[in-house]
Amino acid sequence: MDNSEIDILISKFLDNEATEEEESFLLQWIQVPENRLYLEEYVRTEIWIKYSLNASQVEKQLSTLSIYPERNRRRRFNPLALAALFVLFLGLGSFIYWSLRPTSIQTWDTNTLTLEINDNGISKFYSLESDLNLPTTGGLMTIEKDSLLRYYFSDAPFNESANTVYHTVHVPYGKTFKVQLEDGSLVHLNAGSKLTYPHSFNGFHLREVSLIGEAYFNITSDSIPFQVFTDGISTKVLGTSFNVSAYKDEVLREVVLVEGKVEVSANQNRAPSKVSKTIIPNQRATFLNEDKDLSVSNVDPTDYIAWTEGELVFSNEGIDQIIKKLERKFNVDIDNNYEKLSTQRFNGKFRDENVTAILETIRAHTNFSYSLNGNTLVIKEP
CATH class of the missing domain: 2.60.120.1440 (Jelly Rolls)
Structure with a gap:
């Protein structure tokens, strides 16, 4: 296969149009040192022009060769993708990265x-x-x-x-x-x-x-x-x-x-x-x-892991602990000026409710009042 045919094959691969047989041929072809150098030079010139330094487009096409395998497995590169990435990040990449x-x-x-x-x-x-x-x-x-x-x-x-x-x-x-x-x-x-x-x-x-x-x-x-x-x-x-x-x-x-x-x-x-x-x-x-x-x-x-699904759970918890959870989840400051509330314990599970809706639910159990000033909530006697 001459260079013009190789150029067409590389171009098809980067355009996501190569067949499995063509990709397999490239994997074998890249093992030869002079072929690897040819690919590097090709990427330095043709890809620069064709993709106008669009690194995300090149990366997307490279991903078809399993640069990014399925989740929860150690990430590995195959030889062809690694050679192309070598050029992308060490050759063209110097311009792409700094630009x-x-x-x-x-x-x-x-x-x-x-x-x-x-x-x-x-x-x-x-x-x-x-x-x-x-x-x-x-x-x-x-x-x-x-x-x-x-x-x-x-x-x-x-x-x-x-x-x-x-x-x-x-x-x-x-x-x-x-x-x-x-x-x-x-x-x-x-x-x-x-x-x-x-x-x-x-x-x-x-x-x-x-x-x-x-x-x-x-x-x-x-x-x-x-x-x-x-x-x-x-x-x-x-x-x-x-x-x-x-x-x-x-x-x-x-x-x-x-x-x-x-x-x-x-x-x-x-x-x-x-x-x-x-x-x-x-x-x-x-x-x-x-x-x-x-x-x-x-x-x-x-x-204990409900928070990973966006849920907020109280299990026989005091108001001080609940306030800390609310402050973290909603990025608010809450001051409790009602001492009686500190003696109570609460249970509850919330997903889509906002902070005031949760306070209203708690208030249905133990009455209190509260005011909101900017990003600060103040809990007071009823």
């Missing part, structure tokens, strides 16, 4: 979904409230507006000399967000939460992340343990589903297990602890800082 890259934010806006990238102590911030494709060491991360951050990596050998780059997702009150880590694990972050993790676990003996707030973890099974550190407790697993709650403004830390088996340990600045418990599905481990002890009880995990 179309997202503008970093100078500081973290506490009311904005934000990704913080820390490389050697220097942090850059990017908004997660718009679609984004951002090259990262050894791969690519994509952000679906207000929804999900994903990482895609090649099978290139791990570079031990490369710096570990840490990413932190900041979720403000009033919002939730999902992160699909490099290993395929899915983390659903609740309002007012922060998750810190290495952009890749490659070369690590332990998959470690740090959490402030609340998150539901669905961990991809792997021989390398996965460990979640919070202020007070750590949770170590191989592959399982569980919920961790560890907000700074609460004294209680808890882990609720949905599937698998986890080890929960009391810890202080990640120091080894002699206080640990192993829990099984439908169990909850709790830790109080003042007690320095872990306790385990049987629970229905449904209520």
Whole structure:
């Protein structure tokens, strides 16, 4: 096959018009070093003109060769797509990246979904409230507006000399967000939460992340343990589903297990602890800082993970705890100036109701009045 025929075949592939037989031929053809160089040069010239540097169009066509496999599996590139991406991000990509890259934010806006990238102590911030494709060491991360951050990596050998780059997702009150880590694990972050993790676990003996707030973890099974550190407790697993709650403004830390088996340990600045418990599905481990002890009880995990489906659940809870949940979910400030309300306990489940509708439901049980001034709700005597 001569070069003109190869040009037609590559063009058909990038236009998503190649047959399975033609794609198979290209996969074999690209194995020859001089052919790989030819493809690189083709992309440098023809794609530049044909797609007018439309990186999203090229990426869309490359995805037909399973650059992005099905969810919950480790992302891999096949040889042809990897060669094309090599050119896209190392050749044309130098222009595309610097011309179309997202503008970093100078500081973290506490009311904005934000990704913080820390490389050697220097942090850059990017908004997660718009679609984004951002090259990262050894791969690519994509952000679906207000929804999900994903990482895609090649099978290139791990570079031990490369710096570990840490990413932190900041979720403000009033919002939730999902992160699909490099290993395929899915983390659903609740309002007012922060998750810190290495952009890749490659070369690590332990998959470690740090959490402030609340998150539901669905961990991809792997021989390398996965460990979640919070202020007070750590949770170590191989592959399982569980919920961790560890907000700074609460004294209680808890882990609720949905599937698998986890080890929960009391810890202080990640120091080894002699206080640990192993829990099984439908169990909850709790830790109080003042007690320095872990306790385990049987629970229905449904209520503890209902927030991942947009539900707000109160289960025999006091008004102080309910107020904290309402503040996070609706990004409001609530002051309780009615002491009698603090002695009551409440149960309830809400999905689409706004904050005033929920307060009206509570008021039907125990009467009180309230006023709204801007973003602040004040609860008062009736």
